[in-house]
Amino acid sequence: xxxxxxxFFRLLMASVRDLMPxxxxxxxxxxxxxxxxxxxxxxxxxxxxMVILGLTLFIQGLEMGLFPLGESMAQAFARKGSLVALLSxxxxxxxxxxxxEPALIAVAAEAAKVASEAGAIDRTSEARGNYAFGLRMTVAxxxxxxxxxxVVRILKGWPIHHLIIGGYVAVVVLTWFAPDAIVxxxxxxxxxxxxxxxxxxxxxxxxGLAYAIKGRNPLxxxxxxIAFASLSPMIFVLVFGMVIHG
Amino acid sequence: MILLDHVIETAWTTMFDVLPIVAILFGFQFLVLRxxxxxxxxxxxxxxYVLLGLTLFLVGLQMALFPLGETMARQLTDPAFIGIDATSMIVDWTAYGWVYxxxxxxxxxxxxxEPSLIAVSMKAEEVSGGAISARGLRLAVAVGVAAGxxxxxxxxxxxxxxxxxxxxxxxxxxxxTFRASPMIVxxxxxxxxxxxxxxxxxxxxxxxxxxxxxxxGRSPLxxxxxxIAFASVFPIMSxxGYDRLASWMRHRKRALNEDATSIPEPIRKEDPP
Numbered sequence: 360x361x362x363x364x365x366x367f368f369r370l371l372m373a374s375v376r377d378l379m380p381x382x383x384x385x386x387x388x389x390x391x392x393x394x395x396x397x398x399x400x401x402x403x404x405x406x407x408x409m410v411i412l413g414l415t416l417f418i419q420g421l422e423m424g425l426f427p428l429g430e431s432m433a434q435a436f437a438r439k440g441s442l443v444a445l446l447s448x449x450x451x452x453x454x455x456x457x458x459x460e461p462a463l464i465a466v467a468a469e470a471a472k473v474a475s476e477a478g479a480i481d482r483t484s485e486a487r488g489n490y491a492f493g494l495r496m497t498v499a500x501x502x503x504x505x506x507x508x509x510v511v512r513i514l515k516g517w518p519i520h521h522l523i524i525g526g527y528v529a530v531v532v533l534t535w536f537a538p539d540a541i542v543x544x545x546x547x548x549x550x551x552x553x554x555x556x557x558x559x560x561x562x563x564x565x566x567g568l569a570y571a572i573k574g575r576n577p578l579x580x581x582x583x584x585i586a587f588a589s590l591s592p593m594i595f596v597l598v599f600g601m602v603i604h605g
Numbered sequence: 606m607i608l609l610d611h612v613i614e615t616a617w618t619t620m621f622d623v624l625p626i627v628a629i630l631f632g633f634q635f636l637v638l639r640x641x642x643x644x645x646x647x648x649x650x651x652x653x654y655v656l657l658g659l660t661l662f663l664v665g666l667q668m669a670l671f672p673l674g675e676t677m678a679r680q681l682t683d684p685a686f687i688g689i690d691a692t693s694m695i696v697d698w699t700a701y702g703w704v705y706x707x708x709x710x711x712x713x714x715x716x717x718x719e720p721s722l723i724a725v726s727m728k729a730e731e732v733s734g735g736a737i738s739a740r741g742l743r744l745a746v747a748v749g750v751a752a753g754x755x756x757x758x759x760x761x762x763x764x765x766x767x768x769x770x771x772x773x774x775x776x777x778x779x780x781x782t783f784r785a786s787p788m789i790v791x792x793x794x795x796x797x798x799x800x801x802x803x804x805x806x807x808x809x810x811x812x813x814x815x816x817x818x819x820x821x822g823r824s825p826l827x828x829x830x831x832x833i834a835f836a837s838v839f840p841i842m843s844x845x846g847y848d849r850l851a852s853w854m855r856h857r858k859r860a861l862n863e864d865a866t867s868i869p870e871p872i873r874k875e876d877p878p
Contacts (some may be wrong), residue, residue, distance in 0.1 A: 380714035381804075386711075392703055394682055398673075405608075406669025413661030416654045417720055418727075419877070422652020428630065428726070429765045431642045444637045451633070454871050455625040461618070462806065519791045522784045523864050527775045536776050542768060546834040550801035555659060556623055558721035558799050560630075563697050585725070585792030589837060 367415065374414040384409065421559050429563025430570075437571035442514075448575040449510040452561065453588060454503030462551040463498055470544045479540060479604045494599060498548050501595035505587035506561065513568045513584070516575060518585045526590040533597035541600025548596045549589040558585060611667075659803075662720070662849045666804065674711065674808040675815075678765040681707050682815040698762045699823060705755045707810060712754035712836065715805040716747040727790055737792070741851075742844065746796045749843030750836045751754035754809055757835035761816045761823060767831040774838035781845040786852060797837040807834060 389395055397403060436445040455465060471480075471487040471494070480486045512522060534542055561584045569581035634642060642648060680686055681704050716722060724741040726746075760770055784788055801809075813832035817823040 377718045380717050381711075384707075384710040384714045385643045385670065385677065387676055388681070388703075388707055389673065392707075393686075403669040403673070406665040409665030410669065411660045411665075413663070413665055414718070414720060414723075416616075416658030417662060418658070419657075420651040420654025420658055421724055421727070422651070423657060424648045424653075425724075427644065427651070428642060428648050432630070432634065432638065435638045435640065437626060439638060441637075448629075448633050448637070451629050452626075455629045459622060459861070462624060474691075489858060518787075519794060520779075524779055524782070524795055527779065531772055531775065534772075539802050542637070542650065543831050546767065546771065546831060550806070550833040550837050553723075553805050555623070555720050556626060556655065557803070559724040559728075560626070562725055562795075566728060566732055569826075575807075578737075579791065581732065581791075582725075582729070582795050583791035584795075585798040588792070589798030 363427075369529075370415045370418055374411045374418070374500070377414065378407065378411055385424050391441065408589065410546065417555075425556070425559040426563045429560045430567035433564050433567025434571045437568060446507055446510060449506045449564075450572035452503075452557075452564070454499045456554065456557040456560075457502040458495060458499040460554055462554070462567040463548070464491075464497055466547060466551055467494040467498075470491070470494055470541075473540060473544070480540070491602070492602070494534065494548075494596065497599040498566060498592045501549060501592040502588050504595075505591035506593075509565065509584040509587040510568065512587075513565060513575060513580050516580060519586070523583075523590065526594065529594050530590070530597070533594060537597045537600045538604040541597060545593050545596035545600065548592040552562055557588075561585060561588070567583075608664075608668075609774070612660060612664050615664050615667075619656055619663070621667065622651075627652070642742050659720075663803065666807075671807050677707065678812040678815045680690060682812075682819045684819055698759060700763050703757070704758055704762070704812075704816065706759040708809075709751040709755040710781045711808055711812070712805070713747045713751035715808055716750040716800050716836075716840075717743060719800060719802055720804075720805050721802045722746060722796070723800050725792075725795060733788070737789070741847065742792070742796070745844045745847035746800055746840040749796075749840030750800050750805065752843065753835035753837075753839030754812070755834055756839070758812065758816060759833040760830050760831070760835075761813060762820060764820075764823060764828070765792040767834065771834055771838055774842065778838070778841050778845070781849075785848050788847065789848040793841050793848070796844050797841045800840050801833050801836050805836060806833060809833065 386397075389397060429512040432448075436448065439445075467489050468487075471491040474480050474490055475482050475487050480490050508522070512519065534545075537545070562582070565584045566577045566581035569575040569579075575581070614842065634640075679726075686703075722743055723739075726737075726742045729737045729742055730739040756770065785793070809832050817828040820828075
């Protein structure tokens with residue numbers, strides 16, 4: 360038991376070190392640049408203590424739960440040998456974790472507001488709702504397709520940069536043709552899709568698959584799923600914009 | 606007991622966010638794979654830790670850091686603080702020095718604390734057998750985000766089109782890809798996606814919106830967004846650059862060692878005593 364406590368304490372100290380830069384930056388700008396006292400110092404300290412404890416628990420849980428589960432599932436799929444099961448799992452994992460993402464819901468609502476003010480869609484709340492829903496589905500399908508493609512890449516051992524560079528070219532070409540109003544939203548949608556719980560799971564899945572398949576290198580083939588998941592929504596949303604805005 | 610209410614409410618919403626993931630995981634585990642994962646109890650406990658940890662993390666951030674960071678972003682972009690005439694339509698980008706400094710500093714600091722980045726770098730260190738250091742990778746990513754957000758802030762101030770910067774970034778990334786060691790490339794691409802999450806987005810978005818709202822001639826809707834895009838392209842460059850730097854330093858060290866061991870004896874003897 361003392362060993363576990365010692366380990367937890369070590370993690371706690373690592374969290375303190377990780378949060379130090381934020382505290383220093385905010386303190387420096389508050390005191391030196393803006394020359395203002397800290398409002399509600401007590402609340403800030405209680406909040407910081409919660410952040411540190413929370414980060415420590417999260418990392419502990421990562422190593423106990425998310426990483427082992429992702430890897431054991433990857434191995435089980437590889438052993439089962441059913442391509443359909445693995446690919447549908449990959450798609451569902453991407454789709455399911457994105458469709459309910461709060462950041463995405465917020466961005467979609469904001470985008471619908473912009474589109475209706477720009478006159479691209481009707482000014483009714485129904486039209487906005489439809490637009491926001493369509494955008495959310497587009498991004499969720501994009502992430503599902505990205506994880507699926509990423510898993511196919513691991514199975515086949517394709518070099519990642521061919522696919523990523525191809526994706527960049529697609530983004531550049533589509534940006535050229537897409538309506539201006541959608542471009543900023545499309546670029547941002549790539550960033551909002553990868554949540555704190557999805558990332559460790561998807562990483563463990565990729566690395567686990569690369570370990571389980573003969574001839575694959577976990578470093579070379581296991582990583583890269585997140586990269587697909589942040590690139591493909593840009594492409595899908597640009598296309599969505601071209602279809603909706605005409 | 607406002608704090609407790611807040612914790613319970615956040616825990617509730619976090620639960621709902623996680624629910625679809627848990628449903629998919631367990632659905633596939635029991636319906637398709639049909640076998641219990643090893644050490645199921647430990648995994649369930651781990652999920653509990655992750656949920657509790659994220660909840661405390663988010664509530665703490667909302668209490669301690671986000672309000673301060675957001676107020677700060679507003680104050681730093683306030684025309685009165687910058688010392689410019691708010692009604693003037695001419696924007697002098699050099700007047701915004703503290704804004705760029707804040708953008709870089711907060712981009713760096715929030716990235717170091719980003720939980721998804723910690724997860725990916727832990728995995729990278731484990732998989733590479735320690736050849737890639739988790740700390741080094743995270744610092745490289747943080748430097749990239751710092752540069753990206755600062756340049757993104759400059760873009761909003763100067764009003765130049767977002768797409769130009771992102772496309773130039775892509776060209777640099779492609780050029781770097783062909784010179785980098787293949788092992789680092791997937792990791793570098795991944796690090797672009799993991800930087801923009803729980804900690805970084807709220808503060809950085811507030812900075813972008815604050816800038817766009819106070820600078821004459823900028824629209825928050827068109828110019829305010831897009832800082833996130835900078836924060837996802839620049840880390841790819843900095844991680845690929847970090848790889849070049851690390852391999853250059855390894856070569857140099859080796860070359861120096863070889864020099865040191867290959868100094869012939871007679872030369873030393875000729876040195877004056």
